[in-house]
Amino acid sequence: xxxxxxxxxxxxxxxxxxxxxxxxxxxxxxxxxxxxxxxxxxxxxxxxxxxxxxxxxxxxxxxxxxxxxxxxxxxxxxxxxxxxxxxxxxxxxxxxxxxxxxxxxxxxxxxxxxxxxxxxxxxxxxxxxxxxxxxxxxxxxxxxxxxxxxxxxxxxxxxxxxxxxxxxxxxxxxxxxxxxxxxxxxxxxxxxxxxxxxxxxxxxxxxxxxxxxxxxxxxxxxxxxxxxxxxxxxxxxxxxxxxxxxxxxxxxxxxxxxxxxxxxxxxxxxxxxxxxxxxxxxxxxxxxxxxxxxxxxxxxxxxxxxxxxxxxxxxxxxxxxxxxxxxxxxxxxxxxxxxxxxxxxxxxxxxxxxxxxxxxxxxxxxxxxxxxxxxxxxxxxxxxxxxxxxxxxxxxxxxxxxxxxxxxxxxxxxxxxxxxxxxxxxxxxxxxxxxxxxxxxxxxxxxxxxxxxxxxxxxxxxxxxxxxxxxxxxxxxxxxxxxxxxxxxxxxxxxxxxxxxxxxxxxxxxxxxxxxxxxxxxxxxxxxxxxxxxxxxxxxxxxxxxxxxxxxxxxxxxxxxxxxxxxxxxxxxxxxxxxxxxxxxxxxxxxxxxxxxxxxxxxxxxxxxxxxxxxxxxxxxxxxxxxxxxxxxxxxxxxxxxxxxxxxxxxxxxxxxxxxxxxxxxxxxxxxxxxxxxxxxxxxxxxxxxxxxxxxxxxxxxxxxxxxxxxxxxxxxxxxxxxxxxxxxxxxxxxxxxxxxxxxxxxxxxxxxxx
Ligand code: SF4
Numbered sequence: 001x002x003x004x005x006x007x008x009x010x011x012x013x014x015x016x017x018x019x020x021x022x023x024x025x026x027x028x029x030x031x032x033x034x035x036x037x038x039x040x041x042x043x044x045x046x047x048x049x050x051x052x053x054x055x056x057x058x059x060x061x062x063x064x065x066x067x068x069x070x071x072x073x074x075x076x077x078x079x080x081x082x083x084x085x086x087x088x089x090x091x092x093x094x095x096x097x098x099x100x101x102x103x104x105x106x107x108x109x110x111x112x113x114x115x116x117x118x119x120x121x122x123x124x125x126x127x128x129x130x131x132x133x134x135x136x137x138x139x140x141x142x143x144x145x146x147x148x149x150x151x152x153x154x155x156x157x158x159x160x161x162x163x164x165x166x167x168x169x170x171x172x173x174x175x176x177x178x179x180x181x182x183x184x185x186x187x188x189x190x191x192x193x194x195x196x197x198x199x200x201x202x203x204x205x206x207x208x209x210x211x212x213x214x215x216x217x218x219x220x221x222x223x224x225x226x227x228x229x230x231x232x233x234x235x236x237x238x239x240x241x242x243x244x245x246x247x248x249x250x251x252x253x254x255x256x257x258x259x260x261x262x263x264x265x266x267x268x269x270x271x272x273x274x275x276x277x278x279x280x281x282x283x284x285x286x287x288x289x290x291x292x293x294x295x296x297x298x299x300x301x302x303x304x305x306x307x308x309x310x311x312x313x314x315x316x317x318x319x320x321x322x323x324x325x326x327x328x329x330x331x332x333x334x335x336x337x338x339x340x341x342x343x344x345x346x347x348x349x350x351x352x353x354x355x356x357x358x359x360x361x362x363x364x365x366x367x368x369x370x371x372x373x374x375x376x377x378x379x380x381x382x383x384x385x386x387x388x389x390x391x392x393x394x395x396x397x398x399x400x401x402x403x404x405x406x407x408x409x410x411x412x413x414x415x416x417x418x419x420x421x422x423x424x425x426x427x428x429x430x431x432x433x434x435x436x437x438x439x440x441x442x443x444x445x446x447x448x449x450x451x452x453x454x455x456x457x458x459x460x461x462x463x464x465x466x467x468x469x470x471x472x473x474x475x476x477x478x479x480x481x482x483x484x485x486x487x488x489x490x491x492x493x494x495x496x497x498x499x500x501x502x503x504x505x506x507x508x509x510x511x512x513x514x515x516x517x518x519x520x521x522x523x524x525x526x527x528x529x530x531x532x533x534x535x536x537x538x539x540x541x542x543x544x545x546x547x548x549x550x551x552x553x554x555x556x557x558x559x560x561x562x563x564x565x566x567x568x569x570x571x572x573x574x575x576x577x578x579x580x581x582x583x584x585x586x587x588x589x590x591x592x593x594x595x596x597x598x599x600x601x602x603x604x605x606x607x608x609x610x611x612x613x614x615x616x617x618x619x620x621x622x623x624x625x626x627x628x629x630x631x632x633x634x635x636x637x638x639x640x641x642x643x644x645x646x647x648x649x650x651x652x653x654x655x656x657x658x659x660x661x662x663x664x665x666x667x668x669x670x671x672x673x674x675x676x677x678x679x680x681x682x683x684x685x686x687x688x689x690x691x692x693x694x695x696x697x698x699x700x701x702x703x704x705x706x707x708x709x710x711x712x713x714x715x716x717x718x719x720x721x722x723x724x725x726x727x728x729x730x731x732x733x734x735x736x737x738x739x740x741x742x743x744x745x746x747x748x749x750x751x752x753x754x755x
Contacts, residue, residue, distance in 0.1 A: 012290050057191070058190065059191075064090040064156070075125040077645075083186060084525060087187035090132070094421075100430070104417050111136055111419070112136055117530075127518070128527040128529060134516055138515065146165060151283050153293065154170075156173040157174050164253060174262045175256060182745070196231040199310070202215070213361060215319065217323075217466075225330045232260065235248070236265075273505075274505075321484075354389070354473055358445065367467070372468075376498055377498055385476060385477025389416050399515075427454065427455070439459040443465055463479060554696045554716070556630050557630070557697060559616055560634075561633065569591065587649075620651075631697045632660070639667070640665035645671055648674065656677055657699075660681070662681065676744075684725065700714060
């Protein structure tokens, strides 16, 4: 922490001069997002006014975070580089692999047993490469980051989509794929399309049942699940300052549901108080000293329409609690309208289970307000009519909630505490009866509610609300219960009302000591990486071979894909995710969802060596093992979807040398380039139709491969005829080096061999 504090101090000390230079070059007032983005440029000499939503810019984040599912392949790739330590502070969090079934203690024991080989690998790799390792049970990645690492003005990437949670502490924090995490850990730049900026001015003050969660539930409804795409949402105004730091984190966390790159609040007193309460007063003092650089310029706040790409105002005093869902987080209904909406849409109103907690809503404020609802309900002789579950975001918050009597209150109404992990939020909830696919309703304070996300049952109608509303609904048992106006009948037959919740943003007796982090040991370099040779889930990676220095000849066509080909078609999720640390095993899903142009079938392609139709991975392996490699052809926007790095590693592993398409989804194209697969596009899209099923393909011109050059594809048809056509590419000088070295990581590996 001392070492990290020194880094943070250096960042702050340099900030005034950086901002001065940025202002001089841009010659206008700056939003907070611009201050933070421009002060993290990888190449400070490239300080020009970037076009928002258009220019791709290289940044240098301060920190990397990974959860246990995404960290596996990221660390395996990091090992390939031969580096001894990560280039920026990083942490790994064991939270996603814990199944919620029988309560915290049992579930944690089961998870440690079931995932021991993954945890052993992660902890050994973290120790060796100087990464903080957070044990299973310590908490959920985003809560831990907020409690320990986030700092105002910083920039972080995290291999998880709710990384923006740290925006509650004034950080630009973006969810990325594992490939980006590897780049930054190895000292490479991190590329991002310079985002547009949505300004949201919050005025007034929350009151009654309304909470920070309702701010983002309302905004999700306004922006929809796409409205924030390629934008940062920046909050300001007296209303923003009135929210607690953890409330701000909730808003930023669920901002991911609008598709936003991230969300951010300017530094204020609530952040200073939270930093001090979590043992980081020195950081708080520095942030106070430099606060003018950690907020938007006054000129921006007084004329926001001029400086933001989109601009809204929300009066918190008028904000009504919302319930969002079912099946999508942007279907926002104020509680007062839920009766009408539920009836109109035929939603089941009996709530089977109500769940609070998760990385989104586990703050002291959340738990204390939910507990106050329970306390008042108990004193009014009410009982919970729905099942009630609690998923604390971290051990720190669980322990404090227990110490301050909240857990005791929850258990009095039958609440069950799950492990400090993702559990029901990510389908890791073994819910009794969910296999029966019964139509039912649940309500939770998490962030996503797509079909099957919580319990795997497509007929579970999941709704999202604040912890206090979820708790009130658990007591009423009805989705349509509006605690502001409605009364309940208690166990004595009396009509009673639940009073407005009360809570505190920080624990009066302070937080306890953080537990569960294994810091790297002083002799860490001697650490052996633990991977069992017969492991099905983990496998060491071999560096990919460098380019042979000549044109490519006689490559059989592997598959010509018809129509849409997303990263899901290329590397399916679901069942296969358990192999995400084992490239050979997960490669058995390569392209199994893609449609073969020649027979309209998935996972059935011609093996030119045998004349048989076989699954894609099997044929690719046969070509690779015969020494020839292969070529893939595709149509428009090839590789759209998630930024999953496996979709680029698998073809490389299976010997695919080139992918020729009408157009690429940009991230997938870059990922393929990084892995050393040649990516080219048809100069004339009609040439796609010239490729025949039994073609052998040559790729010519590689000795003159340079930015802007064209290459030639020669098709050797099996009837002896030959056709040639030009293909274009988007490689720059650096990316051509990746291709020649066999992968981007090989460049770093080679450099490390030389030093
Ligand atoms: S609690 Fe849910 S949203 Fe948060 S990190 Fe875990 S799975 Fe993701």
